[in-house]
Amino acid sequence: MAAAAEAAPAPAAEAPAAAGSPSAASAAPLKPGAKTDSPTSVYDFVATELGTGKLVDLAEYRGRVLLIVNTASKCGFTWQYGPLEELYQKYKDRGFTIIGFPCNQFGKQEPGDDRTIKEFISDTFGVTFPMMSKVAVNGAEQDPLFAFLQREQPGMLGGLFGSGFSWNFVKVLVDREGKPAARFSSLQEPMGMSSAVEKLL
Numbered sequence: 001m002a003a004a005a006e007a008a009p010a011p012a013a014e015a016p017a018a019a020g021s022p023s024a025a026s027a028a029p030l031k032p033g034a035k036t037d038s039p040t041s042v043y044d045f046v047a048t049e050l051g052t053g054k055l056v057d058l059a060e061y062r063g064r065v066l067l068i069v070n071t072a073s074k075c076g077f078t079w080q081y082g083p084l085e086e087l088y089q090k091y092k093d094r095g096f097t098i099i100g101f102p103c104n105q106f107g108k109q110e111p112g113d114d115r116t117i118k119e120f121i122s123d124t125f126g127v128t129f130p131m132m133s134k135v136a137v138n139g140a141e142q143d144p145l146f147a148f149l150q151r152e153q154p155g156m157l158g159g160l161f162g163s164g165f166s167w168n169f170v171k172v173l174v175d176r177e178g179k180p181a182a183r184f185s186s187l188q189e190p191m192g193m194s195s196a197v198e199k200l201l
Contacts (some may be wrong), residue, residue: 013061030055034144041178042066045145050102051118058145058178064095065200066174067193068149070137070165071100073120077169080094081125083190087197088129094201095176098129101146103137106167110134137165153183175200 032055039045045061062188065149067087072078088098102117104110110117114133120125126166135143142150149172150164173196 014095030057034148039144039148042068042145042148042174042180043178045148046098047101047135047145048133050100050133053114053133056130056132058099061097061099061176063176064097065091065176065197066178067098067197068145068148068172068174069097069098069100070103070135070168070170071121071131072103072106072168073112073117074109075106075168077167078109080169080190081121081127084128085125085129085169087190090194091197091201092129095201096197100127100129100131101137101143102131102134103165103168104134105136105138109168137170148185149180149183152180155183155185173197173200 021124028131032046032048035044035046035057043057043062047056047058047060049056059087067084069084071081080163082101084098088096100121112120117134118131121131133136135146137143137146153172167186169186171188171190172180173182173193173195175181181200184193184196
């Protein structure tokens with residue numbers, strides 16, 4: 001004779017989480033920008049994916065080496081999309097990701113909308129690394145992530161000549177802990193960064 005299944009006790013109703021409690025915070029909807037008033041790593045930020053509008057929690061990249069780049073489609077450095085893709089393909093299987101952020105602040109060299117930008121970089125350079133929506137990297141409307149990167153990696157001589165982003169295709173290398181580790185100017189050819197990337201992998 002089969003044993004009767006034991007009746008499980010009815011679960012107690014879960015009380016709603018109090019405002020400010022950890023469970024309430026985790027249930028809060030994502031929005032672009034910083035997730036905390038005192039960010040300590042790039043994992044504390046949310047961005048918007050280019051072309052889809054999907055919110056991307058950068059904590060999804062936890063444990064990977066990142067290269068964050070402000071980009072533009074009509075710049076003298078736009079050709080760097082090609083070697084950036086090459087660098088990404090070289091190291092992506094070892095835990096490396098490039099994240100591009102278009103910006104229109106320098107000579108209005110990124111005037112297009114998300115769709116135009118995405119089509120251009122895909123058709124012209126075959127870009128497959130993650131790209132986010134257009135942001136401001138300097139000034140009153142500076143994206144919070146770039147404010148954090150600027151604070152943590154102020155540039156040449158510790159920002160003696162200004163810590164802001166000087167032009168398109170400034171590159172910030174981020175270690176596996178989400179900490180900005182190095183900053184490179186627009187003049188730095190991406191494949192020339194291979195040794196710096198390898199040191200963090």
